[in-house]
Amino acid sequence: MTLTIADLARALDARFWGWLHCRDGASEPADAGPNQIALATGPDYLPKLKPGGIALLAEGTDPEAYGQIAAVLVSRPRLAMAGLTRSFDPAKGPAAGIHPAAIIDPSAEIGEGAAIGPFVVIGEGVRIGRNARIHSHVSIGDFARIGDDALIHAGARIHHRVTIGARFILHSNAVIGGDGFSFVTPEKSGVEEIRDNLGERAEIREQRWVRIHSLGGVEIGDDVEIGTNACIDRGTIRATRIGRGTKLDNLVQVGHNCEIGEDCLLAGQAGVAGSTRVGNRVVLGGKVGVSDNIFIGDDVIAGGGTDIYTNVPAGRVILGSPAVKMQTHIEAQKNIRRLPRLYTQVAQLQETVKNLLDKG
Template sequence: MAITVRELAQALDARAWGDLDLPVTGAAEPAATDPVGPQGGTIAMAMAPKYAAALKPGSIAILAEGMDPEALGLRAAILAQRPRLLMAGLTRAFDPGPGIAPGIHPTAIVDPSATIGPDAAIGPFVVIGAGVRIGQGARIGPHVSIGRGTAVGDDALIHAGVRIAHGVTAGDRLIVQPGAVIGGDGFSFVTPEESGIEEIRRTLGSRDAIRQQHWTRIHSLGGVEIGDDVEIGANATIDRGTIRATRVGNGTKIDNLVMLGHNVVVGDDCLLCSQVGIAGSSRVGNRVVLAGQVGVNDNIEIGDDVIAGGASKIFTRVPAGRVILGNPAVRMETQMEIQKAMRRLPRFAQQLAKLQEAVTRLLEKG
């Protein structure tokens, strides 16, 4: 695939400079990009001055506005006010996708009651259950299974090995990476008498007696509801609700290895990074960012526009707009002061030891 610099700039709604008829065949980092020949070449993503040193004279590059392509010896350039946003359009233009052939592969098993939208592509060894609805233009990769009564919207892309259980509803333009599981049972169990967990929650740690316990499953009757433009990473898991559905709002992006427990509600346009875990029945507002390895306790609420730094552990309600960090999570500025104080502790301990020695000597003399 090759398009000209002019065509690419027009598609990205960005300003172009230089020889606009040069073909662009792909994208690469500056050091891996050679000067372009008659057949064109790759475009370098030198989106800040610190990357420009690796550019080779005679190449093509994406630059930030204010950088000088002529001084860098380039043959052509595309300039943007926000280069990283332009990079999103560029990578989309050159992404070939998973290459799922149109139509239904002969090895796929599709229940006769399922509805497959026009222009959908169903790959090898896919299993689609009774009453499933697949939207138009959807692409379903090999070895995907979709359970009874589930609905997947238009233009979805479900990669290889995904498991979508029964009773899941997903909107348009859903992207699910390999190995994700949507709609597995929630982790809900109960004991005939008060369990040890319930006891220590009530007493805040003390225990009257330790006795045998038998766990009885609480079945998950709710489904999973997923909005439009949601992305779900590889090996992420979203449990179905107990009675009501687990929900993920429009535009939310979920990274690899994220876990959403039963009855969790996640708002619109959230960003949940790798290894985030949200325990059952917690609610996450709109535009919330949870960095890698953030843990969220059960039955709490996180307000809109909260940002939680990496490895934070959230045990209580977080008001809207707050930036938090640490274990337990507190305001980021408070956590910074805590870390400074902790670094001073060895010195304080030495000073205290010296003071104790001085006091002891004074008492002995007295």
């Protein structure tokens, strides 16, 4: 793709300096070729710019001072990367229309302008909105509803009676609407006993698990994106819900009956156990684990690897296992690092006291 600096500036609502073509997309400054725009998104990147290059720079930076011959100047470079990468994205969808190798139930309704690739299977009563792009080997279960402008990548699975809003993006091999992990024992299980008695068990006996079927669906709002190999379980009776604008990374697991709010970010390998409610604008870092049947308030941020076992009030920043305030966790880690020195000091004090007693 060939774009001029002026083209990019218009796409980013930014100011440009110089007038050149970018033919080979974008690159980091140290690797940028002569026809690439170097993404100098922070001060650390500026010394790596090559003389005679083209750069994306923060407003107020002098391109000539860094030897550049053209630049796009933006107020927030990191945000500008969203528009710039969109301009250069070479990804292509399936050809317009329905591929002859697709299998579509006659009762399904396919919106105007949809593009459906080979080996896609669409079930009974499905409704798909306008301009949807559905890549090969996707399956969509009976009576699912998908809004306008959806982009569904190869191999994704959407189960029956799932409802999805507009501008949805689903990446390869993700599964929406699989059954929840719900089982019960005829008698009170060992798990129930230790929950009641905090680890004490009267006796250990054989038990068998009886499956609880999942009759609820999944409801997903507008502008949601779900990453590769992520899984969202359907509800047991009521629906599992994902709010508008929320983004799930690869390998995220959302259990049955969960309610995830609007504009949340769940990073890779985060897992939310069943029947938990998560507020709006919550950020869960990578490998965060959330226990079942708890509530996380609006605007909570959990650092990577945090384990959340109890309710979290709105606005709190947490870290650690079990989760505590980030400042508390950091101070505790400092104290742990001090323990060897403390042990040495205590041993010296014991030796001093012993010597004094021996002399007395």
